[in-house]
Amino acid sequence: MEHFDVDIAIIGSGFGGSVSALRLAEKGWSVAVLEQGRELRDEDIAAAGADPKKLAWAPALGLKGFFAQDVFEHVGIVRGVGVGGGSLVYAAVLLEPKRAFYEDPAWRDLSADWEQELRPHYAAARRMLGVVPNPYHGVQDDWLRGAAERMGVSREDARRLFEDAREMRESALRDRYGTRAGHEKNGDDGPRS
Numbered sequence: 614m615e616h617f618d619v620d621i622a623i624i625g626s627g628f629g630g631s632v633s634a635l636r637l638a639e640k641g642w643s644v645a646v647l648e649q650g651r652e653l654r655d656e657d658i659a660a661a662g663a664d665p666k667k668l669a670w671a672p673a674l675g676l677k678g679f680f681a682q683d684v685f686e687h688v689g690i691v692r693g694v695g696v697g698g699g700s701l702v703y704a705a706v707l708l709e710p711k712r713a714f715y716e717d718p719a720w721r722d723l724s725a726d727w728e729q730e731l732r733p734h735y736a737a738a739r740r741m742l743g744v745v746p747n748p749y750h751g752v753q754d755d756w757l758r759g760a761a762e763r764m765g766v767s768r769e770d771a772r773r774l775f776e777d778a779r780e781m782r783e784s785a786l787r788d789r790y791g792t793r794a795g796h797e798k799n800g801d802d803g804p805r806s
């Protein structure tokens with residue numbers, strides 16, 4: 614990079630950084646994206662499948678792969694590092710939140726109707742990322758179905774279990790970190806985004 618006089622510098626080239634850079638550049642701003650990881654070729658990704666040292670990002674150990682893992686007391690974090698950020702390692706599953714997500718007291722008052730506000734952006738993301746039902750049926754799908762059948766779990770049961778697990782996880786998060794509603798009850802307006 615020869616000159617540093619840009620209107621906007623974005624740190625990180627993942628989904629957030631790269632989409633912001635695109636939209637800002639479309640509006641005529643000069644934009645620089647700073648990325649700590651490297652640009653990967655298909656061969657690098659294939660090689661990492663056979664050699665964990667080529668996969669791992671741990672610069673202190675001299676490892677400059679593209680998959681990082683941080684382990685803390687209560688949480689483990691995995692992330693992609695390189696041009697493209699998490700898109701280098703993500704599973705390409707593109708789900709949209711259901712109504713219940715937007716109604717969660719932790720964030721429902723971020724906007725009058727943010728489901729409605731986000732709808733056109735989900736549509737743009739669906740179109741640009743080419744969202745389609747997964748046409749691939751792999752051996753893992755057979756294993757999962759076989760296990761469910763052996764356990765006598767129907768598709769409907771599985772959906773209910775998934776919803777229950779999500780509710781349990783959200784309620785545990787609310788207990789641990791509180792909610793915006795909880796902050797207000799205690800006279801603290803809580804953080805705004």
Ligand SMILES: Cc1cc2nc3c(=O)[nH]c(=O)nc-3n(C[C@H](O)[C@H](O)[C@H](O)COP(=O)(O)OP(=O)(O)OC[C@H]3O[C@@H](n4cnc5c(N)ncnc54)[C@H](O)[C@@H]3O)c2cc1C
Nearest residue numbers: 625627628629648649691692694695698699703704705706
């Ligand atoms: C294994 C895995 C599977 C996933 N599967 C899915 C999925 O199927 N569907 C889905 O929707 N989501 C999935 N995700 C989540 C998704 O990848 C993330 O939500 C998304 O990548 C977050 O985007 P981001 O722009 O916030 O950050 P990231 O994509 O993480 O990008 C951050 C970038 O910033 C760079 N950076 C950080 N600090 C600095 C610094 N100081 N200087 C320079 N560069 C820096 C990093 O190297 C990285 O490239 C998955 C994530 C992982 C790890």
